[in-house]
Amino acid sequence: MARGGKKTTNTAETLPANTRALGGRAKITINDIARLANVSKKTVSRVINESPLVRQETREKVKAIIAEHGYAPDPQARALAFRRSFLVGMIYDNPSPQYVVNMQRGILDVLADTSFQLVLHPCERSEATFKQKIHTFVSQQKPLGVILPPSVSEDDTLAEMFEELGCEYVRIASVELDAPSRMVRTHDAEGAAQAARHLASLGHEKIAHIHGPKTFRSAHERMAGFKAGLKEHGLSLRKKWTVEGAYTFDSGVQCAEKLIYSDARPTAIFTGNDEMAVGAYQAVRKAGLRVPDDISVVGFDDTPMAARVWPPMTTVRLPIREMGQAAASLLLKEPVEKAGSELVSFTPEIVVRESAASPAKS
Amino acid sequence: MARGGKKTTNTAETLPANTRALGGRAKITINDIARLANVSKKTVSRVINESPLVRQETREKVKAIIAEHGYAPDPQARALAFRRSFLVGMIYDNPSPQYVVNMQRGILDVLADTSFQLVLHPCERSEATFKQKIHTFVSQQKPLGVILPPSVSEDDTLAEMFEELGCEYVRIASVELDAPSRMVRTHDAEGAAQAARHLASLGHEKIAHIHGPKTFRSAHERMAGFKAGLKEHGLSLRKKWTVEGAYTFDSGVQCAEKLIYSDARPTAIFTGNDEMAVGAYQAVRKAGLRVPDDISVVGFDDTPMAARVWPPMTTVRLPIREMGQAAASLLLKEPVEKAGSELVSFTPEIVVRESAASPAKS
DNA sequence: CTGAAAGCGCTTACAG
DNA sequence: CTGAAAGCGCTTACAG
Structure with missing residues (x-):
């Protein structure tokens, strides 16, 4: 058995001092495994990295020793190499x-x-x-x-x-x-289309949309899908009922208030995400109105919050x-x-x- | 100027091939900085690690070269060493x-x-x-x-x-x-005591508490503080109005339902966190009751959700x-x-x- | 205050 | 299929 480390002048007693980690026990390395398995460290490395270039027998021997000693290669050392x-x-x-x-x-x-x-x-x-x-x-x-x-x-x-x-x-x-x-x-477009179909089939015609920021492609996709869904029912999204939000709660409140206090109040609002939908809930209630009695609200995402607000929110579920x-x-x-x-x-x-x-x- | 790398047989043209990262330009290392500053890499290391054992002049020279070349030490190499x-x-x-x-x-x-x-x-x-x-x-x-x-x-x-x-x-x-x-x-105890004082001063006497799991110390602290606050007003927390939840929404619903459908319904519920408070909101509404008209609810944490539910939730703010x-x-x-x-x-x-x-x- | 040597624990490149 | 050498980019331990 080749027991000699590279420093043959060190005795077994002097080595541990070098190899102890801060406050921990001596840490086992690829060299230890190689020595115990009687192979080169390169072979151990091959086993770790699942190289096919290792004889089955050798691989199993090395794996057994790795398991026995609970060895795990050092991520920092591997990262450097x-x-x-x-x-x-x-x-x-x-x-x-x-x-x-x-x-x-x-x-x-x-x-x-x-x-x-x-x-x-x-x-x-x-x-x-x-x-x-x-x-x-x-x-x-x-x-x-x-x-x-x-x-x-x-x-x-x-x-x-x-x-x-x-x-x-x-x-x-x-x-x-x-x-x-x-x-x-x-x-997203298909999901938004489903929201449009749902609102249209409930009989809504005055339908508004609070979309996300223009810098989000999803905002465009959702709006486009929503429009397409409305079109199937002979409806279209009016410009005065199209407002840009920021995908945040506060922007949802503000945008919904714009819609609520306009001359022509919509009967339904589809928002680009749930955060803004909850904002719309808030605006509706602040105005002394009710969801869905006075204004229907449909969100997008189905975050956990959607089921927790009152009334539980109809939304488009994205399996995030x-x-x-x-x-x-x-x-x-x-x-x-x-x-x-x-x-x-x-x-x-x-x-x-x-x-x-x-x-x-x- | 010492321009020689360690491999003096390499020309300037052949070196880059070795030092190029995957698809990137040649990466600058501590050796490059040392060579350019005409010091040892150890001195550069000292500057990086802000060792006081460097002459001011040397330090400034090295720092200037580091800045000039946008050098940043490799975290993986440092981690290994x-x-x-x-x-x-x-x-x-x-x-x-x-x-x-x-x-x-x-x-x-x-x-x-x-x-x-x-x-x-x-x-x-x-x-x-x-x-x-x-x-x-x-x-x-x-x-x-x-x-x-x-x-x-x-x-x-x-x-x-x-x-x-x-x-x-x-x-x-x-x-x-x-x-x-x-x-x-x-x-936490002090925060919970404030909740108790608030409910007591509103005139509540039938006060319930949905606390967090016993495995959380915070659950004990909040309950203890709540009890102490009630005591200041000559009130105590009755056992039948003390229920253990899991700090989750669902457990909040269940625990609140237990309280709502008991023979003696409380007029106020203090919950161990906001998640459970929102669950309590849900249970109250499902029962055809209203917050706060029929049952007052006070949460703990003041997560963003607290201000977004309806009615906006009175809660104890922890600056997480x-x-x-x-x-x-x-x-x-x-x-x-x-x-x-x-x-x-x-x-x-x-x-x-x-x-x-x-x-x-x- | 500064540096040359050795090493951290792995892998790549090369040779057999 | 296997291994000895060199190296990844830093720091520690030691010497001056």
């Missing part, structure tokens, strides 16, 4: 906390049993240093990949930057912006957590496996609760 | 998404302009592998430190584990569990984001600086909105 860390970044500017937390959960579901960690990188597209900060983040941390929910996902120049930096990415968006292996697509899972799965798969596979996509579906009813006869 | 990464972990089991997202924001506020990254580590205290997973996370990733919101923060054996692993930690809790340098303390900031600041400060400083603490304050009113005369 690989020039790539074991981190997955989530880069986001979405203002809805529910959206953010659900997506995190989805990603974490997939990362849970891997050696990858989720690192958060919030940002502001309006900041001048927006891209530079992301560039610094990626070139410093060298994550395996990044996951981009809207609206960050919609920025093509950002995608090019990741490409140049050799960083994998998955874009979650309502438009097919990239190769299938880099996309999780949501059919599952989308996060899908994005993380795409990132972790080998390029070979996902090549040729079709696009991963999700079609939202309307969840009918109690915030939309037939308009009062007036 | 330091045996400590540039990550900050947030280890949490709090079921409230709003709480989680607000705390993340607070932490990120502080980490934003540093070289530290926030890594998420959700967990389940009920799982058998709970501690083992955290142990693996910490010993693998070697974060600079971890931030522990309740209820993870309340586990003393966990704190000991971090100590043994040589990992810094900050515990956010409603009880003084640790040294001031490792604690962000919240005076600021608590996250405080915890991150504690973690990043040098041990010397924070030693001797007093305990960082936050006292919650009641926010009076519209969900609590005087009970109807019956």
Whole structure:
């Protein structure tokens, strides 16, 4: 048995002092495993990285010793040698906390049993240093990949930057912006069309829409789908009933108030997301009116909040957590496996609760 | 000028091929800075790490060259040499998404302009592998430190584990569990007492409390404070009006229904957190009753949701984001600086909105 | 105050 | 299928 370390002058007693971690017991390394298995560290490395170039027998022997000693390779050392860390970044500017937390959960579901960690990188597209900060983040941390929910996902120049930096990415968006292996697509237009059909079939004609910011592609998609749905019923979205919000609660309140206090008050409002829908609820109530008796409200996303407000909100469900899972799965798969596979996509579906009813006869 | 690299046989033209990152331009390293500044790499290292053992003149020269070339040391290489990464972990089991997202924001506020990254580590205290997973996370990733919101923060054996692993930690809790340098303390009892005083002064006598799970110290603190507040007004919390929830919306609905359909219906409910308060709203409405006309509801936390429900909720505000900031600041400060400083603490304050009113005369 | 040597724990590139 | 050498980009430990 080759028991000699590289420093043959060190006795077994003097070695541990060098190898003890801060306050911990001596940490086992690839060298220990190699010595115990009577192979080179390179072979251990091959086993760790699942290289096919290892004899079955050798592989099993090494694996057994790894398991026996509970050895796990050091992520920092691997990162340095690989020039790539074991981190997955989530880069986001979405203002809805529910959206953010659900997506995190989805990603974490997939990362849970891997050696990858989720690192958060919030940002502001309006900041001048927006891209530079992301560039610094990626070139410093060298994550395996990044996951981009809207609206960050919609920025093509950002995608090019990741490409140049050799960083994998998955874009979650309502438009097919990239190769299938880099996309999780949501059919927002179809979801919005369902909302339109629902309101139209309840008998509404005075229908308003509070859409998200123009900088979000989803805002355009949802509006377009909504218009298409109305058209099927011979209706159209009037300009005076089309208001731009910011996907935030406060903007929902303000936009809904604009509609409520206009000369021609609509009987139904479809909002670009649930946050704004809850804002609309607030405005309706402040005005002494009721949902849905006086004004019907339909949201988008089906965040947990939608079922918790009163009346429970009719909204279009986007499976955000599952989308996060899908994005993380795409990132972790080998390029070979996902090549040729079709696009991963999700079609939202309307969840009918109690915030939309037939308009009062007036 | 010493222009020779270590491989003097390489010409300037052949070097870049070795030093190019995946798809990127040649990356500048500590060796380049050392060569350009005409000092050893060790001296550059000293400047990076702000060692006082560098002559002012030398320091400035090196700093200028670092700035000129936009050099930033490689975090993975530093982590390997330091045996400590540039990550900050947030280890949490709090079921409230709003709480989680607000705390993340607070932490990120502080980490934003540093070289530290926030890594998420959700967990389940009920799982058998709970501690083992955290142990693996910490010993693998070697974060600079971890931030522990309740209820993870309340586990003393966990704190000991971090100590043994040589990992810094900050515990956010409603009880003084640790040294001031490792604690962000919240005076939950005082906040709950304010809720009690408020309800008592409105004239309520039949007052119920839906508290959080017994595994959360905050649940005990809030209940104790609430009882103390009631006592000041000659009131006491009756056992039949004391129900244990799980800090979740659903448990709030169930517990409130138990109270509503009991023989003796209370006129006011104080819940251990806002999630459960919103659940109580739901139960009240399902029963055909109104908040606050039939039953007053007071929450705890003042998450964004509290102001968005109808009627806007009276609740006890805990500055969660600021608590996250405080915890991150504690973690990043040098041990010397924070030693001797007093305990960082936050006292919650009641926010009076519209969900609590005087009970109807019956 | 400064530097040359050795090392952190892995992988790449090369050779057999 | 396997291994010895060199290297990833930093810091520690030691010497001056």
